[in-house]
Amino acid sequence: MNDNEIRRDAYAALRHVEFRWFMVATMVLSMAMQMQSVVMGWQVYEITRDPLSLGFVGLAEALPFLATTLIGGHAADLRDRRSLCLISEVALLGGASVLLLLNLHGTPLQVWPFYTVQMVAGLGRAFYRPAAQALAAELVPKEIYANASAWRSSVFHAAMVLGPALGGLIYGFVSASAAYSVEVVLLVSGLFATIAMSPRPRPAHHIERGPGFFDGVRFVFNQKLVLGALSLDLFAVLFGGAPALLPIFADRILMVGPQGLGILRAAPAVGSVVMSFALAHLPEMKRAGRTLLICTAAFGACWIAFAFSTCFWLSLALLALSGALDNVSVVIRSTLVQTLTPPHLMGRVSAVNVFFIGSSNELGAFESGLAAKLLGLVPSVVAGGIMTIGVVGSMTWRMPELDRLKRLS
Numbered sequence: 001m002n003d004n005e006i007r008r009d010a011y012a013a014l015r016h017v018e019f020r021w022f023m024v025a026t027m028v029l030s031m032a033m034q035m036q037s038v039v040m041g042w043q044v045y046e047i048t049r050d051p052l053s054l055g056f057v058g059l060a061e062a063l064p065f066l067a068t069t070l071i072g073g074h075a076a077d078l079r080d081r082r083s084l085c086l087i088s089e090v091a092l093l094g095g096a097s098v099l100l101l102l103n104l105h106g107t108p109l110q111v112w113p114f115y116t117v118q119m120v121a122g123l124g125r126a127f128y129r130p131a132a133q134a135l136a137a138e139l140v141p142k143e144i145y146a147n148a149s150a151w152r153s154s155v156f157h158a159a160m161v162l163g164p165a166l167g168g169l170i171y172g173f174v175s176a177s178a179a180y181s182v183e184v185v186l187l188v189s190g191l192f193a194t195i196a197m198s199p200r201p202r203p204a205h206h207i208e209r210g211p212g213f214f215d216g217v218r219f220v221f222n223q224k225l226v227l228g229a230l231s232l233d234l235f236a237v238l239f240g241g242a243p244a245l246l247p248i249f250a251d252r253i254l255m256v257g258p259q260g261l262g263i264l265r266a267a268p269a270v271g272s273v274v275m276s277f278a279l280a281h282l283p284e285m286k287r288a289g290r291t292l293l294i295c296t297a298a299f300g301a302c303w304i305a306f307a308f309s310t311c312f313w314l315s316l317a318l319l320a321l322s323g324a325l326d327n328v329s330v331v332i333r334s335t336l337v338q339t340l341t342p343p344h345l346m347g348r349v350s351a352v353n354v355f356f357i358g359s360s361n362e363l364g365a366f367e368s369g370l371a372a373k374l375l376g377l378v379p380s381v382v383a384g385g386i387m388t389i390g391v392v393g394s395m396t397w398r399m400p401e402l403d404r405l406k407r408l409s
Contacts, residue, residue: 010281012140013148018197019139023155025193026132029089030156032186033121034163036096038265039171039179040114042258045247047111051377054244055369060115062366065122066355072127073134073216073351077344081135085194088128093187095120100180126354133350137338138199146284149334153327154276160269168262216348223340226349228402229292229333230356232395236296236329239387242303242368243268248377254312267316268323275324279331288332289405293392295328300388307381 013019044053075084095117102113140148170179220226243265250261285291302322309315333353341349371380396403 009144010147012144013151016140018199019136019148019151021193021197022132022136022139023151025085025190025197026152027155027159028186028193029092029190030159031163031166032096032183032190033092034160034265035167035170035179035183035186036099036121038164038167038258038262039176040099040118041244041247042168042171042261043109043176044111044114045251047109051245051248051372052369053111054247055366055373056111056115057118058244058364058369059366060118061122061125063122064119065126068123068126069130069351069355070214070216070348073130073348073354075127076131076134076347076350078347081131081138081347082194082197082199084127084131085135086191088124088131089187089191089194091120091124092128093184093191095124096180096183096187100177100184103175103177103180129354130347130351133334133337133353134346135197135199137343137346139197142339145338146331146335149331149338150276150279153279153330153334154273157269157272157276157323157327161266161273164265164269165262168258168260168265172257172259172262216345216350216352219341219345219349220352224399224401225289225405226333226336226340228395228399229329229336230353231399232292232296232391232402233329233333234356235391236299236388237326238364238367239300239384239391242364242372242381242384244364244366244368245372245377245381248372249315252377253310254315256312260312264315264319267319268326271320271323271325272327272330274320275327276331279328285332287406289402292329292332292405293396293403295325297389297392299325299329300385300392302385303388304382304385307378307385 009015014023041054041057044057045051047053072084098113098117102109136148136152137145166182167179170182220230246264247261250256250258250264254260254264256264299322302318302325306315306318306322309318337349337353338346368380368384371383374380375383
């Protein structure tokens, strides 16, 4: 099969059995963590009635995650990546089991156990995400990295549809303990799927035994295209998205309860799934850089409109559109990182990638909670969307290489 035939095959990555096992593990693990996020967010808000407490949930995960991600990436280039994934999954399973036991016990809940579990989850993810991203590059040929990135994104965002919706519905109609029970089952399933994988052995010269802890950082800062894409994603999600505040929107403005919260949390992923399937089937982008900039600015505009919406269905549509636009950034960033990174640096560069993403997601949750506390709910989200659009303008001016990026190949 020549390069042109590979690019036209929308299912090229899925024809590799190891990659299919990887997709199964990604699906169930992501569903589990999304369920935990929805149920935990609602429980913490019920206990405190304070938007800042939702920010502290994100901060509790962000601090250990950001402190150890580069260590996780270095380990992914020195050790067996599948084994690191398994160890991290066991840590996540332990945290979910603690939440289940707390809710089964029946005593009044306090917030500090939730923050503690989030700290363990942050530590587990710090090692899991660099190892998993680097492992994905061992499962398919380099020629189909873009196709694999699109499918990984579609499966991940499908889990972000099913996980929050399932978590909200089970919590709303049954109980929190039932939701955490399903999460535990999903995490165990992910362990078995990871065990079933048999990645191709890495050549000896792809495993470094010497120094070079910060080689991944140096590589990213020397690759202007990668640095530009990562920086754009960092600031766009840090300021422009406010998923941590959705429990408050669901409770005070849209008045749809935990069931509606699960659907709201799933809506961006619905848009992402649709966009992922479209990107997997459409021809390669001819102006990838400009597409990235336009979609990021539109992402910020979606959140501004969402802040003013008092209609549940309009809010759902805006969240779905924001997810579709954000997915373009995910696919372009992932493809650039995998295509431009040498195999022996994949773990450390993936760690830098994860560090940027983790900064935007977890610290973004804290920023959203703090801004809502200081400015008010709606003004904080509007201000974040405006800042996102401003970041796009600044990046276009300061990094013209990104605007000039054409085909990802």
